[in-house]
Amino acid sequence: MNKMTKELHAFLLQHVNEMAQEWLDSREIEEHSVYTADASSEVTEYLREQNQYFTRAIVQALKDGSFKNLSGWVQKITTKRACLGNPLYLSIRHFKMFRFIFLNKVEAFVSLHQSSIIQRDILLWNRTLNEAFDRMIELFTMYYGQVAEAQAYAQKMLISELSTPVISISDTVGVLPLIGQIDDYKSNDFVERIMVQAKDLELSCLIIDLSGVPSIDTMMTNELFQVVNMLELLGIDTTITGIRPEIALTAVHLGIDFSKIRTYGKLKDAVNNLLHIR
Structure with missing residues (x-):
């Protein structure tokens, strides 16, 4: 040196x-x-x-x-x-x-x-x-x-080890936390379990939390909102939390209407608000 x-x-x-x-x-x-x-x-x-x-x-x-x-x-x-x-x-x-x-x-x-x-x-x-x-x-x-x-x-x-992916947090409100890549949940069995559990738990609202999802492609965004439509047919309102900007952008490009879906930035805000309402 x-x-x-x-x-x-x-x-x-x-x-x-x-x-x-x-x-x-x-x-x-x-x-x-x-x-x-x-x-x-x-x-x-x-x-x-x-x-x-x-x-x-x-x-x-x-x-x-x-x-x-x-x-x-x-x-x-x-x-x-x-x-x-x-x-x-x-x-x-x-x-x-x-x-x-x-x-x-x-x-x-x-x-x-x-x-x-x-x-x-x-x-x-x-x-x-x-x-x-x-x-x-x-x-x-x-x-x-x-x-x-x-x-x-x-x-x-x-x-994946949980037999009940839907977590009941009150008599009428449940939470479905999605973690990792959305395509990890791409199976009819998983979707059917969501529907069955939401109905069995007699939920009137299901919160789908996406804060643990790093990214999502166009196909999976569309499938996610198909689940929302299926829940609506069962009389279950859907609230989505933790939507990242790229997920929102993909949804907009698909022409998906957010007006009928409650969205929150954070899961805790949705939980506090929905439990207070009910």
Whole structure:
């Protein structure tokens, strides 16, 4: 490691706290996000500590070109983010935001030492630091996918093992939580069980919760709303919760009329409202 790289290494370590604060100050209000600007002081301090650790690991890459300190830390952090349900795209957005802050600090160092820095140093620093950030994002995405897949599989297995997929929450209201890919439920037996159970439970309303469904294609969206029509024939109103924007867009493209169906963003809101009504 040459003299100027050593000085950059020391300079960045001196500004670890400053960069962390700048990143925390850049946050905005984000619903369902650990990064939201209105997070508790405990969460904010947790984020500060994790950011400082990450910064030191990135700076270490300048010293020895090693990314070995990243993998274990990324796996631990990713597991926690995924278990909290923090959307992946928000984490990626904040990595990009912090990369901008970090590289701005490198630029500040270059401006202070222009006469002593050669172009080859700048190119090396840029390549090393960007590779470290890219490696971080790659690992984070990989581990997040693994955790999310494991969660979805476990939940799907739990649902499939239940003899009663419809959960009764009152004398007249039931909930059908769908988890994983909608096509996992594509079987006449599953649909028939829904109908039979809803009728046997003497439900007047069934809540179909889609918050655990990551995506849905055109065919399955159409089949889902066919189920809604079948329930209507049985005299059972349907309420749908947790509809993601892409699902709503697919339904609109199909010309499906939402006007006769209650929809809520969150399951708890539908439950509170329907139980209050009844």
